[in-house]
Amino acid sequence: MSAATRTKLLPGDPQLDKADEGRPAGRSNFLVEFWRSDVGKKWLMAVSGLMLMGFVLFHMVGNLKLYLGAEDVNHYGEFLRELLVPILPRTVALWLFRLGLVAAFAVHIAAAASLTKTNRDARKVPYKSERDYIAANFASRTMRMTGIVIALFLLFHLADLTWGRANPDFVRGDVYCNVYYSFSRPWVAIVYILANLALGIHLYHGGWSLFQSLGWNSPRFNPWRRWFAIGFALVVVVPNISFPISVLTEVIGPCP
Amino acid sequence: MTLNSKVPSGPIEDKWETHKFEMKLVAPHNKRRFTIIVVGTGLAGAAAAASLGELGYNVEVFTYHDSPRRAHSIAAQGGINAAKNYKNDGDSVRRLFYDTVKGGDYRSREANVHRLAEVSVDIIDQCVAQGVPFAREYGGLLDNRSFGGAQVSRTFYARGQTGQQLLLGAYQALARQIAAGTCRLHNKSEMLDVVVKDGRAVGIVCRDLLTGEISRHTGHAVVLATGGYSNAFYLSTNAMYCNVTAAWRAHRRGALFANPCFTQIHPTCIPASDEFQSKLTLMSESLRNDGRIWVPKDPDDTRPPDQIPEADRDYYLERRYPAFGNLVPRDVASRAAKREVDNGHGVGPLENGVYLDFSNAISRLGRSAIEEKYGNLFEMYERITDENPYSVPMRIYPAPHYTMGGLWVDYNLMTTVPGLYAAGEANFSDHGANRLGASALMQGLADGYFVLPYTIGDYLAEHLGESLVPTNDPAFDDVESDVIGRVARLVGNKRGTRSPDHYHRRLGKILWDNCGMERSREGLGKALAEIPALHDEFRRDVRILGSDDGLNSSLEKAGRIDDFFQLASLMCRDALDREESCGGHFRVEHQTEDGEALRDDENFSYVAAWEWTGEGAEPALHKEPLVFENVELAQRSYK
Amino acid sequence: MxxxxxxxxxxxxxxxxxxxxxxxxxxxxxxxxxxxxxxxxxxxxxxxxxxxxxxxxxxxxxxxxxxxxxxxxxxxxxxxxxxxxxxxxxxxxxxxxxxxxxxxxxxxxxxDLVVERSPLDRIIEAGGYITAPTGAAPDANEIPVPKEAADAAMDAAACIGCGACVAACPNGAAQLFTAAKIAHLNLLPQGQAERYRRTEAMVDTMEEFFGSCTNHGECEEACPKEISIDFIAMMNRDYIRSKFKNRKRLGQKKVG
Structure with a gap:
């Protein structure tokens, strides 16, 4: 008598096909458990995001020394290499930071990729009519895109100013001149500015979102969370964008 | 048939305690050998299923919703009564008992009501332990309010969503049992018949609403917690799916139907705005605590309400009932509104309402105080009517809301079919001819948490060692073929022209006009002629498109309406038979000089329990005499 | 019209x-x-x-x-x-x-327009309750609940389980539904004993069926009961804590 079959979803239904396979019984290491759970992954994204935010902030502060002149910048660069000497040999502290950053990037990107798959699977049949979003903004809906832009730019940025492969005038250790010569090429300046805008958009959502993911929520400071994100994005992005503009408009003088 | 109410002997305070001791018990290891079917997951059903599962029985739970949490108990707004006396205002079990018997206009069974009042205190404890977020005082203790004209504050509430929170509590308890494996949930399954073998209920037959599959389920006992039948009126405050089918099918299998004409019309609903109105929306009766009800004195007054001066307004409740004023019981308030509208004083575009005015309260207490108390109700009103009740008086009109009648049950909540129980609104037991506000939630949970878990055990203990009737038993075959035949007849009718709703509306109108707030011999006679005729037309002409092997809401509706037709005749029959006025049943022939209900205790102090005698045959009346040993019968007076 | x-x-x-x-x-x-x-x-x-x-x-x-x-x-x-x-x-x-x-x-x-939503029931079955067997309850006024806490629990408990949050979420996530029930019970004194067990079980079950939260806030906008995404932050926090907490010490009250 029944032609239609009953679609009843139970946990573990293959129809659901989530990114993570079924959870093994029992408790394992809490980091492993974090990784298995979407909420945990978001927590890891927030923590790694905070580390990366710390990095972009200090990176920007360091770069501000461009306005003080070549000597100050290069001195600062040398300071970083000398950090914690003689507790640690030269450049070791810097490398430890770099490793931490690489790990943060890796966790951030891997979690994002895995959650993206999860979220796509959670709505395999999309809406057939046009959605009218109310709260979701441009920033929140383009996190994936801005993230990819930032990651690609990062590779170029490293090739340009750390490894020197993308900068014909590269001189290891001469931070000021490397920056000056790089930004003197207008296309690099434009790429740099666009990437920083992407970073600003990413931070506008991420700088707010991390509070939710970490569960930092209290009526006392909730209204400040959005302002923090806006403030942080501006504090990082505005000075960053000023560097190529200053080079092109010769506010930052030529390489001595 | 003699009706044995099985009320234990002894003083009323001791009856339940004595009975609990005298009932047989089922040992824990034997409980899992019993299967109990629970139909319906409202307050009574979910509470019963969860409690029985907790005890260790195998429980099969059925709901026609996708989730147990959607049962209509969820829509109750006002609160739940309990004789906690937290307010030190003189409340007690005895007072709650007394108020309920009096409020029911002396047509309920004393012993049941007393038990209800006794367990009311346990319900609150239970719900708080489950995490029901009742309103609190600043000190952290529970808050109470006075409700529905009660002279003590015994109503516990969770904003305007008490029913929702209590149901979620019961639903969550049920969910815990589902996870534990003691309860098995069958969602989107509509019970279409009861299987009776050798005079005992042994199972049910259901239709899966998504696939159309007809299935058989066997159990040692069957509990029907399937709600009331206000939707017989078409327009009521009940949810769209509420229906009488489960109870009616049980009735046709031998369960007597008690007091079908005892229906409650709730005074504060939003009037219908057009003929396509699908249902009416109730607004909590608590509004009457601060709102004043009036109509223009001049029937032809077309001025907007704020321009009608005090002198031209008739605050008719305050005028007629100086003591209780706007807080008279529901039946009295409803009839008074009907009288005003019938006399041409109705307000609003369709002249089908009366004003409920808050301007006094707003100027006395301030807008913010009113907003605090009723904000969500005002918002709801504005959403529906597009009028702002802070500046324009609300328009209200009574609407069918609750049915005190239902399957006849004894003190153990067992119907006249052994092994078949009815709980909550589906039974008739506790409210007599009129239910007090905030008592429905109390009764549903009392039945489910604290009565059925004991009384079912008493029945099952006698059937220890008996195995379940297999579902391939001829008893199941017969019932299933009946069900399949009925479904096939409805779907097979390809000559029909009108939708099921069309007939439901027409049935509702006949019932509302003749068996609503006021009933007369003449009107009821007319209805008794019209209903079967319309039923015939319905059977010939209802159009059900699509098939029976998948989701088909027209088919579901048509089956339910078919049963409403049969019930409607019985309601009128019962109303005609009861030559008195009491509670929600008002016969124009029986009223005092100033138009109040006139009871006839000498001749009608009984429960009218009707027996199904076959299609088209006159139902047989059985009487359970009501004996009042603890409450003195008196004319209700609210003057 | x-x-x-x-x-x-x-x-x-x-x-x-x-x-x-x-x-x-x-x-x-x-x-x-x-x-x-x-x-x-x-x-x-x-x-x-x-x-x-x-x-x-x-x-x-x-x-x-x-x-x-x-x-x-x-x-x-x-x-x-x-x-x-x-x-x-x-x-x-x-x-x-x-x-x-x-x-x-x-x-x-x-x-047509009818969907099956029983996965929401599965989430409740996983832990959306307080274990309070019928008849075992102490007097209702035994445990005082501060009014503010009761009100906040009621705000969360107002959820009607319609699934609009899932429908609205660009990721098909059921975080608002799950968080509302967790918050309702976790905010009340009666819910403390099972707090972390409940949170962990409900989140894990939720993730079997649904997507993950990327803090768009679309759910809150769609919610007919205006349930706040603050509850999602609370859920995230309790979930993370559930992984760290030594549950053997849950019976100990904080002193001072």
């Missing part, structure tokens, strides 16, 4: 569906949206076409049965309003209205 309706029709769970266009005339602006669909259905039945299946029960915005995506917004254009409480005065004469079912892998369409 006269309207053009584009309504999703799908014969059963297995078949494909598409939009059908219907004209309805003479609709009163005081009608509710579902009454307008009732009128359409009566027209369809009388013209011999199968009526549009949609789910609705209480029509008072409390049972959570109804739910349609109207012009790209779950529950339609009016804020804090379930579909059944939406009235036609929110639309204009001559408008074309598109109606689609909830879309999520965990909510398969059964027919």
């Amino acid at each position: 006269d309207l053009t309706l584009r309504i999703w029709r799908q014969p059963d769970a297995e078949s494909d569906g598409d939009f059908h266009v219907y004209a309805v005339k003479g609709i009163s602006s005081d009608m509710s949206f579902l009454e307008m669909l009732d009128v359409l259905n009566e027209q369809l039945i009388e013209s011999g076409e199968e009526p549009v299946e949609f789910d609705s029960d209480c029509r008072e915005g409390i049972c959570g049965t109804c739910g349609l995506v109207i012009n790209g917004v779950p529950h339609g254009p009016e804020r804090a309003t379930a579909t059944c409480q939406l009235h036609m005065r929110k639309f204009s004469d001559g408008e074309t209205i598109t109606v689609e079912p909830w879309r999520a892998t965990a909510f398969p369409v059964q027919r």
Whole structure:
């Protein structure tokens, strides 16, 4: 008598096909458990995001020394290499930071990729009519895109100013001149500015979102969370964008 | 048939305690050998299923919703009564008992009501332990309010969503049992018949609403917690799916139907705005605590309400009932509104309402105080009517809301079919001819948490060692073929022209006009002629498109309406038979000089329990005499 | 008013569906949206076409049965309003209205506009309760609950389980639904004993079916009961804590 079959979803239904396979019984290491759970992954994204935010902030502060002149910048660069000497040999502290950053990037990107798959699977049949979003903004809906832009730019940025492969005038250790010569090429300046805008958009959502993911929520400071994100994005992005503009408009003088 | 109410002997305070001791018990290891079917997951059903599962029985739970949490108990707004006396205002079990018997206009069974009042205190404890977020005082203790004209504050509430929170509590308890494996949930399954073998209920037959599959389920006992039948009126405050089918099918299998004409019309609903109105929306009766009800004195007054001066307004409740004023019981308030509208004083575009005015309260207490108390109700009103009740008086009109009648049950909540129980609104037991506000939630949970878990055990203990009737038993075959035949007849009718709703509306109108707030011999006679005729037309002409092997809401509706037709005749029959006025049943022939209900205790102090005698045959009346040993019968007076 | 309706029709769970266009005339602006669909259905039945299946029960915005995506917004254009409480005065004469079912892998369409939502029940079954066997309760006033806490729990408990949060979420996540129940119980003293066990079990079950939260806030906008995403932050925090907490010490009260 029944032609239609009953679609009843139970946990573990293959129809659901989530990114993570079924959870093994029992408790394992809490980091492993974090990784298995979407909420945990978001927590890891927030923590790694905070580390990366710390990095972009200090990176920007360091770069501000461009306005003080070549000597100050290069001195600062040398300071970083000398950090914690003689507790640690030269450049070791810097490398430890770099490793931490690489790990943060890796966790951030891997979690994002895995959650993206999860979220796509959670709505395999999309809406057939046009959605009218109310709260979701441009920033929140383009996190994936801005993230990819930032990651690609990062590779170029490293090739340009750390490894020197993308900068014909590269001189290891001469931070000021490397920056000056790089930004003197207008296309690099434009790429740099666009990437920083992407970073600003990413931070506008991420700088707010991390509070939710970490569960930092209290009526006392909730209204400040959005302002923090806006403030942080501006504090990082505005000075960053000023560097190529200053080079092109010769506010930052030529390489001595 | 003699009706044995099985009320234990002894003083009323001791009856339940004595009975609990005298009932047989089922040992824990034997409980899992019993299967109990629970139909319906409202307050009574979910509470019963969860409690029985907790005890260790195998429980099969059925709901026609996708989730147990959607049962209509969820829509109750006002609160739940309990004789906690937290307010030190003189409340007690005895007072709650007394108020309920009096409020029911002396047509309920004393012993049941007393038990209800006794367990009311346990319900609150239970719900708080489950995490029901009742309103609190600043000190952290529970808050109470006075409700529905009660002279003590015994109503516990969770904003305007008490029913929702209590149901979620019961639903969550049920969910815990589902996870534990003691309860098995069958969602989107509509019970279409009861299987009776050798005079005992042994199972049910259901239709899966998504696939159309007809299935058989066997159990040692069957509990029907399937709600009331206000939707017989078409327009009521009940949810769209509420229906009488489960109870009616049980009735046709031998369960007597008690007091079908005892229906409650709730005074504060939003009037219908057009003929396509699908249902009416109730607004909590608590509004009457601060709102004043009036109509223009001049029937032809077309001025907007704020321009009608005090002198031209008739605050008719305050005028007629100086003591209780706007807080008279529901039946009295409803009839008074009907009288005003019938006399041409109705307000609003369709002249089908009366004003409920808050301007006094707003100027006395301030807008913010009113907003605090009723904000969500005002918002709801504005959403529906597009009028702002802070500046324009609300328009209200009574609407069918609750049915005190239902399957006849004894003190153990067992119907006249052994092994078949009815709980909550589906039974008739506790409210007599009129239910007090905030008592429905109390009764549903009392039945489910604290009565059925004991009384079912008493029945099952006698059937220890008996195995379940297999579902391939001829008893199941017969019932299933009946069900399949009925479904096939409805779907097979390809000559029909009108939708099921069309007939439901027409049935509702006949019932509302003749068996609503006021009933007369003449009107009821007319209805008794019209209903079967319309039923015939319905059977010939209802159009059900699509098939029976998948989701088909027209088919579901048509089956339910078919049963409403049969019930409607019985309601009128019962109303005609009861030559008195009491509670929600008002016969124009029986009223005092100033138009109040006139009871006839000498001749009608009984429960009218009707027996199904076959299609088209006159139902047989059985009487359970009501004996009042603890409450003195008196004319209700609210003057 | 006269309207053009584009309504999703799908014969059963297995078949494909598409939009059908219907004209309805003479609709009163005081009608509710579902009454307008009732009128359409009566027209369809009388013209011999199968009526549009949609789910609705209480029509008072409390049972959570109804739910349609109207012009790209779950529950339609009016804020804090379930579909059944939406009235036609929110639309204009001559408008074309598109109606689609909830879309999520965990909510398969059964027919036309009807979806199956039982995964939400599975989440509650995982731990959305306080273990309080019938009859075992202490006096109701034994445990005082501060009014503010009771009010906050009630705010969360107001959830009607309609699934609009899932339907609205670009990721098909059920975080608002899950968080609301967790917050209702975790905010109350009675809920403390099972707090972390509950949070962990409910989140894990939720993740078997649904997507993850990326903090768009779309759920909060769609919620007919205006449940705040602050509860999601609370859930995240309790979930993370559930991984760290030494539960053997849960009976110890913080002193001082």
